[in-house]
Each structure stands twice: as structure tokens, then as C-alpha cells.
Amino acid sequence: MNYATLPQTSSQIALPAWRSRTLFVLLLLVMLALFARAVYLQGIHNDFLQQKGDARYARVIEVPAHRGMITDRNGEPLAISTPVESVWASPAEVEIDLRQLMNLARVLEMKPEALRDKLQARRDFVYLKRQLPPEQARKVAAMGIPGVTLQREYKRYYPAGEVTAHLLGFTDVDDNGREGIELALQDELGGKPGSQRVIKDRRGHIIEDAGSLHAPKEGGDVALSIDSKLQFLAFREIKQAVLDHKAKSGSVVVLDAKSGEVLALANWPAYNPNNRKGATLSVMRNRAVTDMFEPGSTMKAFTAAAALEEGKYNPDTRIDTGDGKLTINGRTIHDTHPDGVMTVAQIIQKSSNVGSSKLALSMTPQTFWGHLSDAGFGMRTGSGFPGEASGILRDFKTWRSIEQATMSYGNGISVSLLQLARAYTVFANDGELKPVSMLRQAGHTAGEPVYSPRTAREVRDMLELVVKPGGTAPLAQIRGYRVAGKTGTAHKLQNGRYVNEYVASFIGMAPASDPRLIVAVMVDEPSGTEYYGGLVAAPVFNNVMSASLRALDVPYDAPLNNVLQSTQLVEEET
Amino acid sequence: MARLNVLLLVVVIACALGVVTSQHKARKLFVDLQYEKERAQQMDVEWGKLQLEQSTLAMPTRVEKLARQQLQMQLPANDQMRLVSIGGNEVRP
Numbered sequence: 001m002n003y004a005t006l007p008q009t010s011s012q013i014a015l016p017a018w019r020s021r022t023l024f025v026l027l028l029l030v031m032l033a034l035f036a037r038a039v040y041l042q043g044i045h046n047d048f049l050q051q052k053g054d055a056r057y058a059r060v061i062e063v064p065a066h067r068g069m070i071t072d073r074n075g076e077p078l079a080i081s082t083p084v085e086s087v088w089a090s091p092a093e094v095e096i097d098l099r100q101l102m103n104l105a106r107v108l109e110m111k112p113e114a115l116r117d118k119l120q121a122r123r124d125f126v127y128l129k130r131q132l133p134p135e136q137a138r139k140v141a142a143m144g145i146p147g148v149t150l151q152r153e154y155k156r157y158y159p160a161g162e163v164t165a166h167l168l169g170f171t172d173v174d175d176n177g178r179e180g181i182e183l184a185l186q187d188e189l190g191g192k193p194g195s196q197r198v199i200k201d202r203r204g205h206i207i208e209d210a211g212s213l214h215a216p217k218e219g220g221d222v223a224l225s226i227d228s229k230l231q232f233l234a235f236r237e238i239k240q241a242v243l244d245h246k247a248k249s250g251s252v253v254v255l256d257a258k259s260g261e262v263l264a265l266a267n268w269p270a271y272n273p274n275n276r277k278g279a280t281l282s283v284m285r286n287r288a289v290t291d292m293f294e295p296g297s298t299m300k301a302f303t304a305a306a307a308l309e310e311g312k313y314n315p316d317t318r319i320d321t322g323d324g325k326l327t328i329n330g331r332t333i334h335d336t337h338p339d340g341v342m343t344v345a346q347i348i349q350k351s352s353n354v355g356s357s358k359l360a361l362s363m364t365p366q367t368f369w370g371h372l373s374d375a376g377f378g379m380r381t382g383s384g385f386p387g388e389a390s391g392i393l394r395d396f397k398t399w400r401s402i403e404q405a406t407m408s409y410g411n412g413i414s415v416s417l418l419q420l421a422r423a424y425t426v427f428a429n430d431g432e433l434k435p436v437s438m439l440r441q442a443g444h445t446a447g448e449p450v451y452s453p454r455t456a457r458e459v460r461d462m463l464e465l466v467v468k469p470g471g472t473a474p475l476a477q478i479r480g481y482r483v484a485g486k487t488g489t490a491h492k493l494q495n496g497r498y499v500n501e502y503v504a505s506f507i508g509m510a511p512a513s514d515p516r517l518i519v520a521v522m523v524d525e526p527s528g529t530e531y532y533g534g535l536v537a538a539p540v541f542n543n544v545m546s547a548s549l550r551a552l553d554v555p556y557d558a559p560l561n562n563v564l565q566s567t568q569l570v571e572e573e574t
Numbered sequence: 575m576a577r578l579n580v581l582l583l584v585v586v587i588a589c590a591l592g593v594v595t596s597q598h599k600a601r602k603l604f605v606d607l608q609y610e611k612e613r614a615q616q617m618d619v620e621w622g623k624l625q626l627e628q629s630t631l632a633m634p635t636r637v638e639k640l641a642r643q644q645l646q647m648q649l650p651a652n653d654q655m656r657l658v659s660i661g662g663n664e665v666r667p
Contacts, residue, residue: 066618077629080622157626159630159633232633232634232635560652
């Protein structure tokens with residue numbers, strides 16, 4: 001009703017003035033309210049509403065990142081991630097009839113009851129089965145069951161299988177490293193999934209890229225120092241030796257003598273990393289790196305080096321080992337073959353415990369400890385391998401004379417095989433201790449001078465005698481190459497007592513004139529008829545070393561008739 | 575004045591149509607890009623698989639077995655080897 005056009009009516013019915021005023025105020029209030037609401041929606045609450053609006057058509061999708069590849073030094077792939085599909089469901093949205101359920105269960109190779117339980121879970125997201133091969137995934141997609149969706153994931157494959165199992169380790173179902181190199185280099189290898197905002201149409205097709213929130217970071221490829229040819233050889237030989245000698249386990253390490261790079265590292269027993277079902281923790285352990293053992297006579301090279309370095313001895317100094325018995329602190333040290341007066345070189349060649357004890361006792365504990373510590377004993381090698389053992393080299397202040405003597409032939413000191421192999425780089429590099437590396441190194445790697453070049457060469461010459469007839473390991477001789485090495489046959493320590501179980505070992509380098517490779521072999525508890533390092537470990541060394549030298553085209557440094565037949569090798573204990 | 579308005583109206587309509595077309599084109603191109611990306615990824619996957627296959631076929635274990643069993647190859651015995659020095663002199667082992 002318009003009062004203005006009907007003045008007479010208004011004058012007839014005189015309305016109280018407050019009514020129009022009230023109306024005016026009410027209208028004003030409504031307007032204010034609308035205005036406030038507008039400000040609230042478009043200003044203050046804008047972000048939320050914008051977000052809700054976008055959510056009708058914009059989606060944030062995850063862009064999966066690829067895990068980097070692990071290759072050997074020549075680019076051969078050792079671990080590759082390939083995409084697989086995982087099937088997941090949001091149970092609330094699933095519409096499935098009994099026949100479809102049976103079908104799906106069959107394709108997924110699950111029990112129908114188990115599948116039904118999963119589909120009835122009170123969750124928004126449930127994995128039905130992870131990491132399906134593509135063919136199976138395609139069948140699932142073809143069924144087109146609402147609420148059941150595929151998701152791309154990556155699965156790791158190791159083409160070399162058990163050969164590289166301990167070295168590489170493995171990843172978990174989310175493709176994160178859990179063991180070995182996979183864990184050690186997780187930061188380099190692992191990719192970070194990115195996310196992207198996109199606009200989808202009604203049918204779910206992406207029609208516009210609305211900008212990347214963060215770009216996925218693809219995992220980087222890593223080139224290891226491993227040579228897959230040598231790795232394979234090493235694995236085959238150590239496996240054969242462990243089986244032949246009915247041993248508990250065995251390990252072998254091949255180092256590049258010049259750079260300290262690990263060319264091969266293998267253990268037996270091993271497992272298949274592509275299918276870890278049934279693999280126990282003890283089988284999965286990388287024994288060459290994580291396990292410690294008493295090295296036995298392989299330590300004598302360092303005792304001799306320390307004694308030479310102190311200047312009181314030279315390789316021809318004569319030492320009386322008497323009748324092969326030496327009693328210190330009420331304990332007697334024995335030689336298997338008492339040989340009377342021997343030179344320092346012969347002590348190494350024939351592996352005399354009494355002789356090396358006398359060499360060790362000529363030094364103060366601190367000096368001897370210093371030389372061993374300099375060679376890397378009691379310290380991690382810096383390989384970066386997870387769970388690496390540091391070995392045990394006790395503080396010299398706690399040493400008694402008998403302990404100093406037994407340590408000279410490797411009892412009362414613990415090492416890992418990798419550590420021991422690394423320590424031998426000092427003899428291969430004129431006294432320089434090289435850092436151990438699992439990654440391919442470019443160019444020269446600087447070492448740390450530990451012994452004088454002269455000492456290192458003299459010890460190397462002594463180690464050459466070990467493989468000659470009259471030494472403990474004539475079986476380590478290689479046709480065409482000069483070999484220097486040392487055997488070890490150490491009694492095992494069980495509950496604080498030495499028992500008649502042994503660790504047979506051999507560590508050597510070739511060609512001795514200018515060493516290219518160091519091969520360290522360790523066989524734990526050989527329980528066949530043979531247990532000497534010279535009989536159990538030296539042949540493994542021989543096979544691995546000779547094949548590796550051939551594979552690397554290392555020129556001969558000896559005439560081809562250098563292998564001397566010997567009637568008998570010198571036996572040793574420790 | 576009215577003429578100018580009509581002209582502006584026509585220009586506005588033309589612009590609007592232009593926007594719609596280019597938006598449409600952009601979306602089409604984007605779909606193509608998406609398709610190509612997908613294809614690139616599939617090829618990547620295939621490359622990985624082929625690499626895997628290659629390295630599986632080239633495993634030293636397999637090569638050695640084939641060499642020994644199918645091709646009857648073997649390491650030469652000592653007396654079958656000749657060492658030739660750089661000077662050309664043959665050395666009989």
C-alpha cells in the first residue's frame with residue numbers, strides 16, 4: 001500500500017509515528033544484516049568457501065616418485081623399481097554382489113571370507129591387496145566394481161637375486177630402504193612424491209592443470225663400486241666352499257687395492273631378496289660387515305710390520321722359538337711345528353705363534369696398540385654400511401703380557417672381515433691405509449700413511465713366502481701372478497673358552513709386484529675333515545683371485561710356470 | 575553514441591567468444607599433453623622392464639651355463655695357452 005498516493009486515507013487513519021519509524025529501523029537492520037553477511041562470506045570466510053567450491057571440481061592428486069636405480073660400477077642394474085598396482089577400497093562406497101565377491105577373491109588369490117571382512121571394515125580406506133602384477137590388476141579394473149580402486153606403487157626387483165642380497169639389502173612395501181645399501185643410501189635413492197592440483201570433469205578426466213603444489217622429487221640413481229662379474233664369482237666360490245666343508249657360514253670381500261673400493265662382497269648362507277618368505281634374521285645378516293671374529297694368524301702381518309717399523313728387527317733377524325713353547329703369566333703358547341731359530345720372515349711364512357709373541361713383547365703395549373689402531377683395528381671402516389661392526393681392540397692400559405702376546409697372533413682381538421681386508425691395503429699401497437667405499441670413486445683416493453714404504457714392502461715380501469712351498473698356503477698360488485697373503489685358523493671362543501671349532505681365513509693380494517686386488521675369505525666352523533685356513537680358505541681365494549685378475553685383464557707379473565707343487569703345507573693353529 | 579555502444583557490444587561478444595575458444599583449445603591441448611605424459615610414463619615402465627629382463631638374461635650364472643652346456647665352451651688348459659709378449663716373441667708356458 002502506498003501511503004503517498006492516498007493522502008486522504010492517511011489523514012483519516014492517523015497511524016502513530018513510531019510504526020513507520022519501527023519499520024524503517026527494521027528494514028535498516030535487515031539491510032545491515034545482509035551487508036554484514038556479505039562481508040563475512042566474501043571477506044572473512046572467503047578461503048573456506050573458495051576451497052569448498054574448488055572441491056566440486058578441483059582435486060589434489062599425488063604424483064608418485066620413482067625410487068632410484070642401483071647399478072654396479074659398469075652401469076649394470078642391481079636393483080630396479082617397477083610399477084605395480086595395489087587394490088584398495090573405501091568400504092562405504094563398495095557395491096558388490098556375491099558373484100562379484102567370489103570373482104574378486106579369485107583374482108586377488110584371497111579367501112572370500114577374508115575379502116568380505118576387509119570390505120566390511122569401518123574405515124574409509126582399506127588395502128585389499130598390495131603390489132599386484134599388471135595382468136591381475138587389469139582383471140580387477142575390468143570388473144568395474146564401484147568403490148574398488150587401483151593405485152600405482154613401486155616394487156623393487158633385484159635381478160641378481162641372492163648374489164647381491166646382503167650387499168643391497170631390501171626395501172619395505174612402501175619402497176623405503178630397510179637394510180644394506182638400500183638403507184644406507186635411502187636419502188639419495190628415495191623419491192619424494194609430489195602433489196598437483198587439477199580440474200576434473202564429471203567423468204573424472206583431468207581437463208586442466210591448476211598448478212603443481214610441489215613437484216615430485218625423483219630418486220637418484222646410485223652407482224656402486226661393485227663389479228657384478230666379480231660379485232658373482234665371489235658368491236659362487238664362497239657358497240661352494242661353505243657347502244663342501246659343511247661350514248656354518250662364509251664370507252668373502254674383494255677390494256680394489258689401489259682405491260679401497262669394494263668390488264665384491266658376498267656371504268653364504270644367503271636369501272632371495274625378491275621373495276623373502278622364510279628368510280631368517282641370521283640368514284639376512286651381512287656377516288662380512290656386521291659380524292666380528294677373532295682373526296687368528298692373519299694378524300701376524302701387522303705384528304711383524306709393527307716390529308719392523310720400530311727398527312729393532314729386519315726380515316732376516318733371527319729369533320729363537322726354542323721348542324715351540326712359551327710360557328707367560330702361567331699360560332703356554334704353542335707352535336704346531338717347532339722350528340728352533342727362525343728369521344722374522346720365516347715366522348710369517350710358517351705362522352709361528354711363539355715367534356710373533358716375541359716380536360709383540362719387544363714393544364711396549366702402547367706402541368703395539370698404536371700400530372694396530374693406526375691400521376684401523378677397533379674402528380669402523382667408514383663404508384657407511386648399516387650395522388657395521390667396529391671390532392674390538394682393547395685399551396692397552398688393561399693389557400697383561402699374555403694378552404699382548406696372544407693378540408700378536410690374533411687372539412683377544414676382534415675384527416670384521418671388511419675391516420681386516422681394508423687393513424691389508426697398507427701392505428698393497430706402500431704403507432697407506434685406504435678408505436673403504438661402497439660407491440664408485442672417480443680418480444685417486446687419498447690414503448693415510450701408516451707404515452713406511454719400506455716396512456710395507458718387506459712385509460709384502462714375507463707374505464709372498466706364505467704361498468710358496470714351506471709356507472702355510474701353497475694352494476693360494478696362481479699361475480702367472482705373484483701372490484702375497486696370510487692364512488688364519490683361529491679357535492673359536494665360546495662362553496669365554498677356546499673350543500675345537502675354527503674360523504679358517506685367508507687374506508691375500510695380487511699381483512704382488514704391484515697389487516691390484518685384495519681378496520679376504522673367511523669360513524666359519526668348517527666341519528669336514530679340513531679346517532686349516534690354507535686348505536679351506538686359500539682355494540677360495542685362489543679361484544676368486546685368478547678369475548678376477550683374468551676378468552680385469554691384469555697383466556702377468558710372473559712366468560707361467562711359477563706354480564710350484566708342494567708335497568705338504570705347513571699346518572698352523574690360530 | 576548509440577552506434578558506439580553497438581560497436582562495443584559486438585567487440586565484447588567477439589572477445590567473449592575468443593575467450594571461450596581459447597579456453598577450449600587450452601583444455602584440448604592439456605588433454606593431449608596428459609596423454610603424452612601417460613605414454614612417456616608407460617615407456618619408462620617398459621624401459622625398466624626391459625632393463626630388468628636384459629640383466630636377468632645376462633646373469634653370469636645363466637651365461638656360464640649356456641656357454642658350458644650348449645656351446646661346449648671351457649677354460650683353456652695350461653698347455654693350450656700361449657703368452658705373446660709385446661715384442662712378438664712367443665713364450666711357451
